[in-house]
Amino acid sequence: MNTENIRTIGLEEFKRNPHLIDYVDENVIILDNVDHTIASNERFKIDCFMMVFCLDGEVSININGKVFLLKADHCAILLPGTIIQHAHGSICNARIVAFDPGFLRSITSFKKGAWEIGHYLYNNPIFPINRDTSYKFYLYKELALICLNEKPYPFLREAKRHLFSAILCELLSKLYEDIPGKENTPNYRNDRSAYIFRKFLELVAEDDGSHRSVAYYADQLCYSPKHLSTVVKKVCGRGPLALINEHAVQQIKYALKNSDMSMKEIADRFNFVNPSFFGKFVKQHLGVSPLQYRNSETDE
Numbered sequence: 001m002n003t004e005n006i007r008t009i010g011l012e013e014f015k016r017n018p019h020l021i022d023y024v025d026e027n028v029i030i031l032d033n034v035d036h037t038i039a040s041n042e043r044f045k046i047d048c049f050m051m052v053f054c055l056d057g058e059v060s061i062n063i064n065g066k067v068f069l070l071k072a073d074h075c076a077i078l079l080p081g082t083i084i085q086h087a088h089g090s091i092c093n094a095r096i097v098a099f100d101p102g103f104l105r106s107i108t109s110f111k112k113g114a115w116e117i118g119h120y121l122y123n124n125p126i127f128p129i130n131r132d133t134s135y136k137f138y139l140y141k142e143l144a145l146i147c148l149n150e151k152p153y154p155f156l157r158e159a160k161r162h163l164f165s166a167i168l169c170e171l172l173s174k175l176y177e178d179i180p181g182k183e184n185t186p187n188y189r190n191d192r193s194a195y196i197f198r199k200f201l202e203l204v205a206e207d208d209g210s211h212r213s214v215a216y217y218a219d220q221l222c223y224s225p226k227h228l229s230t231v232v233k234k235v236c237g238r239g240p241l242a243l244i245n246e247h248a249v250q251q252i253k254y255a256l257k258n259s260d261m262s263m264k265e266i267a268d269r270f271n272f273v274n275p276s277f278f279g280k281f282v283k284q285h286l287g288v289s290p291l292q293y294r295n296s297e298t299d300e
Contacts, residue, residue: 006083010047011100022095025157027103028164028252030148031096043085049099051171052076052131057092068126070094074125077171079118082125085196102250104168117172120179127175132157132184136174140167158258196221197235200228205245208252214240249285256294263290 014029022032045242049118058071061079064120070076070092078084080101099298140163150156211217217240218228221275232240255266266279282290 005042005206006045007179008047013047014098014263015095025160026257027100029096029098030129030193031098031157036241043083046078046082046084048101049080049104050076050078050082051097052078053095053097054092056110057157059092063125065123065261067283070126073129076125077121077127081120088267099164099168100250117175117179118169120175127171140170166195193231193235196223196228196231200232200240200241204247208270212271213242214244214246217244219272245285249282252290253293254284254288256290266290 011029014031015024016212017031020031021029023030040042052070053075054070054072056072058069059070060067061076063076064083068076072092144163144167147156147160199221200217203220214225214229218225221228223231229240232243233236236243251267252270255261255269259266261269263273263278267275270278272281279289282288286293288296
């Protein structure tokens with residue numbers, strides 16, 4: 001598919017449309033009454049993990065070159081990197097829930113089944129959402145709607161975070177359960193490069209964000225940093241340091257927003273040589289100082 005004139009859309013793009021936002025924090029954004037976002041003839045590359053719930057109506061969407069029908073009580077589950085475009089048909093009224101890719105990785109920790117689910121979703125992105133097909137997920141969805149409308153109370157932010165984690169886990173579990181012929185999905189252990197990449201991701205996900213060098217992970221896997229970098233770049237198109245830093249940033253963001261530790265204590269916690277280096281790292285990846293991020297309202 002020609003990638004010219006494809007606009008990347010992620011959490012930051014959605015935040016530019018505050019009139020659509022029903023809820024937003026640093027990891028999750030929910031848009032309500034979306035009746036035009038997926039109806040444009042423009043092509044989009046998804047830079048997040050997105051669930052598009054069709055509330056009523058129906059619309060045909062071109063997803064990664066294949067046309068699918070999204071109708072009421074169904075959800076389109078779109079992986080990061082997915083290319084979508086309105087194909088034809090009427091416009092549906094939809095609610096969009098989008099997750100930061102790093103948040104998704106922190107939830108799944110690249111556990112058993114994650115690869116199979118990703119492969120399955122690439123080919124089967126439409127999922128029915130009703131009492132019969134997934135009653136527990138349906139209940140989670142209803143609970144989320146209640147939680148979103150709650151008046152502020154202590155630990156509400158933490159409750160929402162864990163609720164969204166539970167929703168993702170329940171969804172992924174249901175998807176894995178429904179995958180037909182799991183034994184026929186690609187065996188990544190037979191592909192040495194993919195196997196090394198998977199083990200690297202597992203190590204990164206298990207880390208607390210305090211190790212931020214390719215050499216550290218290469219040593220854990222008994223490879224040279226150069227070989228690990230070559231393998232990771234070959235498999236996913238990105239260097240290992242970018243993935244390592246992405247994970248570390250997620251851990252740091254959570255510490256800044258959900259602890260009362262001082263900047264020095266957080267810098268020590270993540271093995272920075274001093275608060276100055278910590279501040280430069282945060283500024284480089286978040287665009288603001290640690291204190292500015294802590295005091296921001298990105299999670300409100």
